Amino acid sequence: MSDPRVLGALAALCCTVAGAAAAQESEAGLATFTGTYTVEWRGLTAGISTLELVHIGGNDYSYRSSNMARGLFKLAFPDAITQVSEFSLVNGVVRPSVYRADDGSSDPKRSISLHFDWSLMRVTGTAEGKPVNQPLKPNTQDGLSVQIELMRELVAGRSPQRFWLISKDEVNDYEYTREGKATLDTPLGKLDTVIYRSQHPGSSRVTRLWFAPSLGYLPVRAQQARHDKAEFTLSIRELKRN
Numbered sequence: 001m002s003d004p005r006v007l008g009a010l011a012a013l014c015c016t017v018a019g020a021a022a023a024q025e026s027e028a029g030l031a032t033f034t035g036t037y038t039v040e041w042r043g044l045t046a047g048i049s050t051l052e053l054v055h056i057g058g059n060d061y062s063y064r065s066s067n068m069a070r071g072l073f074k075l076a077f078p079d080a081i082t083q084v085s086e087f088s089l090v091n092g093v094v095r096p097s098v099y100r101a102d103d104g105s106s107d108p109k110r111s112i113s114l115h116f117d118w119s120l121m122r123v124t125g126t127a128e129g130k131p132v133n134q135p136l137k138p139n140t141q142d143g144l145s146v147q148i149e150l151m152r153e154l155v156a157g158r159s160p161q162r163f164w165l166i167s168k169d170e171v172n173d174y175e176y177t178r179e180g181k182a183t184l185d186t187p188l189g190k191l192d193t194v195i196y197r198s199q200h201p202g203s204s205r206v207t208r209l210w211f212a213p214s215l216g217y218l219p220v221r222a223q224q225a226r227h228d229k230a231e232f233t234l235s236i237r238e239l240k241r242n
Helices: 004-010 017-023 145-155
Strands: 033-041 044-057 060-069 081-090 093-102 112-117 122-127 130-135 162-167 170-186 189-199 205-212 218-226 229-241
Touching: 044 229, 060 145, 081 145, 093 145, 130 170, 145 162, 145 218, 170 205, 170 218, 189 218
Parallel strands: none
Antiparallel strands: 033 044, 033 229, 044 060, 060 081, 081 093, 093 112, 112 122, 122 130, 162 170, 170 189, 189 205, 205 218, 218 229
């Protein structure tokens, strides 16, 4: 199964439409939505990513990413690849409680199930057949919830520089750097964007996000590259407010 951080970043980075829509708060809480992205792999259309933010009740939310392959890619990935993050807003901060990732197969060694215990400051569960029992650092996020927290920071006028992220069975830090601006032609119209780069120190994998300030810092494009060569690209197709 692909690294869930990839799916979070490139099927929403994870996770992507949701973050921006969620960042636009109202008296009732975060604004819910459904969004779709086109997924490309090295210039070829590989599938569609659907992202949905649902209000469970009170300060609790569920954020879901579903990625369905198209064409020849469907031979390798016949079932939907899904991720779900359940989280709460606690003192204005996104706090994940449950994270699950599933590639649609019956093999439990290809899935991830994590539970966050903030009273004991531990994250436990299984990741691709391996047990997980790690200490939690303050404001640790999963592969999807990090997107919502990132959007909230940008909307608040802050420039995030680092997040702690649980990736499979490890908690690692990821650095965020603003790289510049660009104007993009999208199905939502021509949009001015700011570009952020995300990378774990020492890793060859880099994720870039193009955020549209006019849309509440909605990411309208996400791209992941390794050794400076683009692998996956997500581009916004449609956004619906629920």
